[in-house]
Amino acid sequence: MPRPSEFELIERFTRQFTRGEGVRVGVGDDAAVLRPPRGEELVATVDAVVEGVHFDRRFTPQEIGWKALAVNLSDLAAMGARPLWALVALATPPAADPARLERIGRGIAACARRHGVSVVGGNVTAARELSLTVTVLGAVERGRALLRSGGRPGDLLVVSGTLGDAALGIRPGAAPALRARQRRPRPRLALGRGAVGVARAAIDLSDGLLQDLGHLCTASGVGARVEVDRLPLSPAYRAATRRSRDPDLGALSGGEDYELLLAVPPSRLAALREAAHRARTPVTVVGALEARRGVRVVGGGRLLHPRHAGHDHLRPGRVLGPGPGRA
């Protein structure tokens, strides 16, 4: 069988995508034509996953596709937006197995269906390594998007789910629960929607709690205090770090959890808990914003000074292990 041409590949890669809300022209013309929802603002973000950096050969093709879209949806969740549309750019070595590319497309389609996203644009190009760059567009009520900059001293810091699992999930022989967190992240879209009008600021945890909290603090012009004894840890995380010299490290600085970090005034904590209940998403208070700049980590009654604050996406071999530890 002759190798498929670029156009056949695009066809195979995109034909699994369906149309949904507001799509007048989807994949197949020079550009998509979309009807923005009335009275709402658009939310737009782009993110890439690269072989050897964000995934490796242990990922199934479906997992690669799922993750490429899910990490973008996590950004929309952090804005309180509902997702609408996605555009997917695939870069692939020309010798790649077309069936593998089709299965990657299937993974994207599965994540898109799960979250009500229409894939409306695609592009395929040759490259030395496999990567997927996804742009997602969503909508949020006018003026209501959750920003990083809205935090105030005294706001409680609330995280969803459990922390540190994804970074452990890249280790050889990792427990299935940890592996799933690494390969099949679940964007916290329902919680993000529910936090609109409740939380004052939000960010998604892609680079580790400390680093992303640092971004939120910088944008809000505040500092923060994190209590390590309150960090939500999964049973699988506890089991995997039982003999670790520093079991909190991964929860503080492990990347790719794709949980939400919310800054919530104490008076609205009950409302946030209610929203989390409706979203079926566990939430935990892990600290608070403070007027004094800098992020302080408190544990066992003493102040810890983390040396390393999270992941750097430019460090090669990111999927091969969590970052260097703190002093």
Place this chain on the structure above:
Amino acid sequence: MPRPSEFELIERFTRQFTRGEGVRVGVGDDAAVLRPPRGEELVATVDAVVEGVHFDRRFTPQEIGWKALAVNLSDLAAMGARPLWALVALATPPAADPARLERIGRGIAACARRHGVSVVGGNVTAARELSLTVTVLGAVERGRALLRSGGRPGDLLVVSGTLGDAALGIRPGAAPALRARQRRPRPRLALGRGAVGVARAAIDLSDGLLQDLGHLCTASGVGARVEVDRLPLSPAYRAATRRSRDPDLGALSGGEDYELLLAVPPSRLAALREAAHRARTPVTVVGALEARRGVRVVGGGRLLHPRHAGHDHLRPGRVLGPGPGRA
């Protein structure tokens, strides 16, 4: 000086971008927040440029950035849309020179300013080779986007500018005029806007006239006839192909011209010429759509059967020369 971190790089790469129409939150949060223009539809497209495929070391960093955005704007031009916003994902080897990346950002910013685009989102990730994946969003009056599918038998085929220059511009020692077409494509946005309500179908010429005409014909359910003697050729093209055995080949199948191909009913040709005049863009009738399927090339009174219909983006070494010739 220590190497800049990912965040410093993102900062350097994006700080040159300014905000414009409808941008409530630009680069720097989890996602951009945008106000879609009322009563219009959105037009969205994504495209990537990869080192060694779409550009090489002979490109200046500014030219790389310019081209990455310009090829996307060309897709908006083909829809008759005006550009609004862009999101730029940079993939770079970790060892890349930060000053080079900053200059690439400057090239994007220059193209963005020239065409009134706000860069509202950015992403930087590690990869083995340099690439830029750009998503652009634009707007067009509701229901008025130029599609590939609107062509009817009898419509005249009109192209903007001159053909084949960009493919010649990648040859070593190419004339400056040809090199500029390859490295600094000019998206035909003004012509595209002017063609709304005049042309019945449009596509931009990224893969060569014959291949892109084939896409338009397939989408419109028609065939076409192209007259080689009418192809608009630049003086530089004529000079470079003077001794060629087949001087029309590049104009028929050379990629990356980023001109527009429009299908225009004969009754509206005068209106199209008027719009082209206002857009200061030369246009040429090169053939017509026909009911009979397939693309026929006519020259010197005889029917030519092109073997190769254009570029395949998955063929490696695309920047190293035009495609194989026709029989």
